[in-house]
Amino acid sequence: MLPLFLTSHKAYFGVLAALFAAGFSLCLWFSKQQASLPLLGDYHVYHCDTGGSGKGSFNLLTVSSIFAREIADNLCRAPLMAGHYKSVSISWKPRQQLTAEEVLNEDYDLIWSREHSLRGLVPEYSSYYESLLRYDQYKVFWFSRNDQPQLTREYFRDKKIGLLNDRLSHTFHLLPLASLKQLGVDISLQSLIYFDDASSLYRAFAQGDLDLVSGGLFLEQDLDIPLQRMLIADNVVAATLFVRKARPAEIDCAIATAFDDATAGYFSAHRDFPGAAHCGG
Template sequence: MTLISRSYFHYALTICLLITALVSAYWLLFHTKAPPLNLSDYYSYQCLTRPLPSSAADKPEFQILTVASPHAAQIADKLCGREDFARYYSGVRIRWQRRDFLTLDKIQNTRFDLFFNRAHVVEGIAPNLDLYYRMFRDSPHYSLYWVSLNDQPQMTPEYFAGKTIGLLADPHSQSFHIEPLDSLKIAGIGLQPQQIIFYGDMLSLYNAFNAGDVDLMTTPKGLISNNFDESKARYQLISNDMSPGKWYLSNAVNPDVHCALQTALNIYYSEVFPDAEASHDCQ
């Protein structure tokens, strides 16, 4: 083979290899499915208990599900700081998510050791709830209001004409979806679809209210820390007998930690319901 033919052969071989590589890359790019990206659909807080010489090394993590973030970290930290709790658990992970995050399979598989939700939601999901959980702690009732930063709300069609209201997109939310719509229906107030704006979470709803994107929203006055200027707020009562929900505890949880759980929930209730009394004498 002459020098020229050798050079041509090497050149042709290089071109063939390059074309093969490009064809392979094209096939991989358009015919290979990437694995799904798993994104967390909730927010959470985690803490660790203090190691104890007498406890097992492979202790599980205590799982809690609630519906809002306020005071969630306080509950977890209180549990993690207790020695009686640390004998059984390596730590606590508390998650907050919409009420419809709770499903039948999560209940049947005891996905959470302790969860918070409204009784009608839980009973609708799992009629045989007592096979897996028991009601552990009830909540004091609270009052729900319409609130405006512009004027005094009035339950009349004339007042709501041209007004926009902000609601949660969660159809299971009693305070921020069901009750406000029911109160309008009872008062004979009909709104156009464009007057009702739905938001995916509480922070977005409060931000929209503060920015003036909606004229009214509902709020449990005095129950939670409102993220708006109270000096400008004007209220109209919807109901003074609202139940926020109950805590449900897995039947598998050792009774030795029941007192630790009650004490941790006391901190939550003392912040949310200042006048609430402890339902036990645990220390």
């Protein structure tokens, strides 16, 4: 039975209208609360502050997120960087996403790339950028969680192989595909699974979703699981760092140190840094 004060039609519909208005107002309130939530930043960018008196941001472009944060934090802690820059911003994306306009506009203070890649994009890139540091004589392997990989066509049959969705990546794309081609494997029939970043690739491998991946010796310590390996190539350029010519020359040593400290143990490679003689320590 309805309460006595709702027995009249006028009172009844008045209450319904009040309830509807209250519900509508509540919905508006929730929508405003949701709209005020902070927007998430670009997943492929990490920022840090130097805490110094410098102005502007030092912007880096790398090809992997694996040690991007460590590199940026090392730079932000460097006194020489703090004297010239207020912050450091590091982003990562496949090499083919770098545009000629970004090179010509010098949007990045440092670009992790290879000479042929930059030259193919902007033939006169050397008017804007120069090589600072290179890691070469780097070894790349096939890795398996089960039996040791064999360089035979029969071994790769029905194997699920993880690759990086970066057609310019030697370690995670070009070299493993070249290895398959040399063995006479029909790539069109092979189970190839592509990933947008190395972290996702190796996570899938660690979870058993892939049979094989390629990589450097760092993978053995990163995954901390029993692995078997077979050499693909033993003299690969792991990384070349290109820096803007229009830069404070004194930051070169800070950049080299930041990369060395962040990648220690990752690159079992020869380090070629012509400016090392000018660095203290």
